[in-house]
Amino acid sequence: MIKIMLGMHKIRILATAAALLTVCSLLLLAAMTTAIYPAAAAAAAATTARGPGVMITGYTVEPAVFMPGDTGTITLTIKNMDPQALVTETVIETPSGFRQTTDKTVRSISAEIETIRLSGIRGVVEWLEKGTRLDRHINIGALGPGESIQVSLPVKVAAHARDGTYFPEIVIDVDNGVDVRFPIRVDVESSEVILHEEDIPAEIPRFGSREIAIVIANNRPNSVSGVNVFVESKTGELEFEPVARFIGKLEPFEKKIVNFTVIPISEGTHEISFKVEYRNALNLHHSWLVSSVVVKEGSRSRSSVRLILVDAPDYVLSGDVARIDFDVANGLVRDIRAVTIVPEKEGVKILPSEYFIGDMEAGDLFSASFNLHTHDLIVGEIAIPFRLIFKDAETERRFELPDHIVHVEIREPAENALPVLVPVIIVLLFIVTLIAAAVLRGKMKRKPGR
Structure with a gap:
């Protein structure tokens, strides 16, 4: 019994010695690591700083609604969302087990923007090439904490693009941070500014002038600018006053009446050609209207x-x-x-x-x-x-x-006709005299016979 108890005591002593040996080995290893790699140890213990945060805080698209074949711009507002300063906590543990904590204030990191590019929709909305094959902005530079910048991207919409809403993506490559992908809404609408007759008579008089009127209607969901209306006669048989009128801006779905004075040069059926010219942003567009009038002799017309x-x-x-x-x-x-x-x-x-x-x-x-x-x-x-x-x-x-x-x-006046009648009167009087003489002679011959 005494031998058994002595054996168990020896086992406890050996286990305790093994545990102490393990602890000493770990402490020695930690001390060696701290001595050999002090900077790495401190960095591992310190709070890890994150990279700069870049965001697109706003954008505008011009024109607001594209027409097929239009070019335009997407203007981005890009901001480094990091604050001006950042407080970090550093913890350093010595080989002896002593822990030391310090607070350190450091400046935030500027965002190094490498490129900004458009991930377009092939065949619909793409980067506009102007004599170069670049499809991105490069070397934008550093964007400081809290700072923002505006960047415009030239884009084009294909001439065969269908009406609808598209979402090409803007991709911002941040060299020392997280890249950004942001969808941009681009609307495409093929409706136009149109012309139609308001007051064009079927007939107008040859002489004089007549006022005619047409309606200019903006059928688009966005405004258009630089609106001009022109009128002409292909044959030159009609003149107009004026030959052009400037309207300026037309709001969405707005319409205006435009008057011209037509002056006929010759009779016949003559063609009148109207053209409206307008801009969707910087893109020039046209619409046409052809009408005709019949010019007739003015004296036959009450108008x-x-x-x-x-x-x-x-x-x-x-x-x-x-x-x-x-x-x-x-x-x-x-x-x-x-x-x-x-x-x-x-x-x-x-x-x-x-x-x-x-x-x-x-x-x-x-x-x-x-x-x-x-x-x-x-x-x-x-x-x-x-x-x-x-x-x-x-x-x-x-x-x-x-x-x-x-x-x-x-x-001829009436008195000039009297000399012409005198011979006739004389003849008539002579005839009457002869008749009267014959009658008288007849009466005288009958008297002796009685």
């Missing part, structure tokens, strides 16, 4: 300026004065001025030599009278042309209507 003959004698005796009356009607929708009627017959005395009416408002009716003096005219029919002249009050363009011809017959 023109007309010279109307009111009264003129069918004939007048030579030496008398004939009165000729006219009405002038302004059937246009605009004022006219310097309205004048001029007789065009040379060698004939007509007073006044011209009749000046002056200004006429739209819808006005004025009268004018002329006196035809016939004492120097030969017997027979005479044709007298009267011409109406006026100016458009807005364009100052001068118009002359075709001559209005008035026919008057000049006859």
Whole structure:
């Protein structure tokens, strides 16, 4: 029994010795490691500092909505989100087991941005190449703690791109931190600014002018700028005042009415071509509208300026004065001025030599009278042309209507016809005398027989 107890005691002593030996070995190893690699040990014990945090805090896309084939820009706001200073805790453990803790304030690390690139959608939204094959911004540089920078990326939308919303990604390669991938919304819409007729008559008079109107409608969900409207006649048989109008900016789905004055040059059916020019951001676009009008003789139309003959004698005796009356009607929708009627017959005395009416408002009716003096005219029919002249009050363009011809017959006066009747009267009196003599002679012959 005593031997057994002595054996167990020896075992406990050996176990304790082995444990002490293990502890000493570990302490010796730690001391050796600390002595050989003090910097590594301190770094391992210290709190690990993280890299700089870069974020895209905002972006804009111009134009707001692309049209197929457009180019534009994506402008990014990139910020280093690290604060200005950072407090770190350092723990150092000595071989003897002593732990020492210190606080140290250090500056944050600047973000070293290597590249910014667009991970586009092939065939839809891609980087815009302008004489270079680069598809990224390189060597952007360092971005300090809390600092931000704006960077613009040129992009293009394919001409065959379908309408819709796309999300190309912006990739920022940070040399000393975590890379950034950020989706950007790009909208594509093919709707256009269009033209349609507001007031274009089927017929217009040959003489005078007429106002026409068209509507410019922005059917897009974003505004457009630099809007200009042009009008022309391919054949040159119509003139316009003005030939172009500037509208400027059209808001989304806004429309405006634009007026032009058309001035016919000749009769017939003539084509009118309208063109609207506008910009979606810096991208120039066009739309067209083709219409036509029929130009007819102005004197046959109530929507023109007309010279109307009111009264003129069918004939007048030579030496008398004939009165000729006219009405002038302004059937246009605009004022006219310097309205004048001029007789065009040379060698004939007509007073006044011209009749000046002056200004006429739209819808006005004025009268004018002329006196035809016939004492120097030969017997027979005479044709007298009267011409109406006026100016458009807005364009100052001068118009002359075709001559209005008035026919008057000049006859001999009644007293000049008496010498022609004298022989007839003498003959008639002679015949009456013969008849009366015959009757009287017959009566005288019957008396003796009684």
